[in-house]
Amino acid sequence: DAGVIQSPRHEVTEMGQEVTLRCKPISGHDYLFWYRQTMMRGLELLIYFNNNVPIDDSGMPEDRFSAKMPNASFSTLKIQPSEPRDSAVYFCASSLTPQGPPLHFGNGTRLTVT
Amino acid sequence: GENVEQHPSTLSVQEGDSAVIKCTYSDSASNYFPWYKQELGKRPQLIIDIRSNVGEKKDQRIAVTLNKTAKHFSLHITETQPEDSAVYFCAAGAHGSARQLTFGSGTQLTVLP
Numbered sequence A: 001d002a003g004v005i006q007s008p009r010h011e012v013t014e015m016g017q018e019v020t021l022r023c024k025p026i027s028g029h030d031y032l033f034w035y036r037q038t039m040m041r042g043l044e045l046l047i048y049f050n051n052n053v054p055i056d057d058s059g060m061p062e063d064r065f066s067a068k069m070p071n072a073s074f075s076t077l078k079i080q081p082s083e084p085r086d087s088a089v090y091f092c093a094s095s096l097t098p099q100g101p102p103l104h105f106g107n108g109t110r111l112t113v114t
Numbered sequence B: 001g002e003n004v005e006q007h008p009s010t011l012s013v014q015e016g017d018s019a020v021i022k023c024t025y026s027d028s029a030s031n032y033f034p035w036y037k038q039e040l041g042k043r044p045q046l047i048i049d050i051r052s053n054v055g056e057k058k059d060q061r062i063a064v065t066l067n068k069t070a071k072h073f074s075l076h077i078t079e080t081q082p083e084d085s086a087v088y089f090c091a092a093g094a095h096g097s098a099r100q101l102t103f104g105s106g107t108q109l110t111v112l113p
Helices: none
Strands: A005-009 A010-013 A021-023 A030-038 A042-050 A053-056 A065-071 A074-079 A087-094 A109-113 B006-008 B010-014 B019-025 B032-038 B044-052 B056-059 B062-067 B071-079 B086-092 B106-112
Touching: A010 A021, A021 A087, A021 B062, A030 A074, A042 A065, A042 A074, A042 A109, A053 A065, A074 A087, A087 B062, B006 B086, B010 B019, B010 B044, B019 B086, B019 B106, B044 B106, B071 B086
Parallel strands: A010 A109, B010 B106
Antiparallel strands: A005 A021, A021 A074, A030 A042, A030 A087, A042 A053, A065 A074, A087 A109, B006 B019, B019 B071, B032 B044, B032 B086, B056 B062, B062 B071, B086 B106
C-alpha cells in the first residue's frame, strides 16, 4: 500500500490566489482528516469525513477554507483567497475509525503564502 | 469537548538518560491514548498507545502509563538515543464513539550526544 498520498509537497503562492491541496486516502479507510500544523498552534484538526460526508468542520478557520470529498479515494482542501497567515504544513490522514489506530498521515503539503 | 494539555513543550536530555513527557485530559469518557512521533520534516507516526483497561504498556525502550483517576498519562523513553530526537504528540480519544482524537500541543525532545 502506498499510504496516504498528498499533493503537492510544496506550494508557494501569492496572497489572494486560490490554493488547492489534494489527498488520496488509503483504500478501505472510511475516515479522512485534514490537519494544519504551525509552530504557534501545533496540530489542528480542520475537518474530517466519514464515508465521504463531512462530520465535523468546526476547525475550519473561516469561509475562505472549504473541503470536499467527491468519492472514497479523493479529497481536496481549498483556500480562496489565500493569506500569509495560512502558511503552514497541511496534513491529510485516514483511518478505519475516528481514532485509528493508527491515523495514517500523508507526507504533508508545505504551503507558503507571500 | 475534550481538552488535552501536554508538558513540557521542549525537553533536552543527555544521550542515555531517560525522558518523560506528561499529558492531562479532561473528558472522563476518553478511553484511548496514543502517542505519535514526528521527526523533522516528516509525518506523525504512531509509536505506542494504551487503552483505559490497563495502567502501563511497554515496548522496548518506550512505555506509557495511565492514571484514570487523575486523568493523566505519560510517555517514558529510557536509554535515549539521538534518533529519539523528534516532536512527540499525545492524544486522547473514545473508542467506539464518533469523536475524533484530540491532540496535545507537542513536545520537542532533543537528545544531546
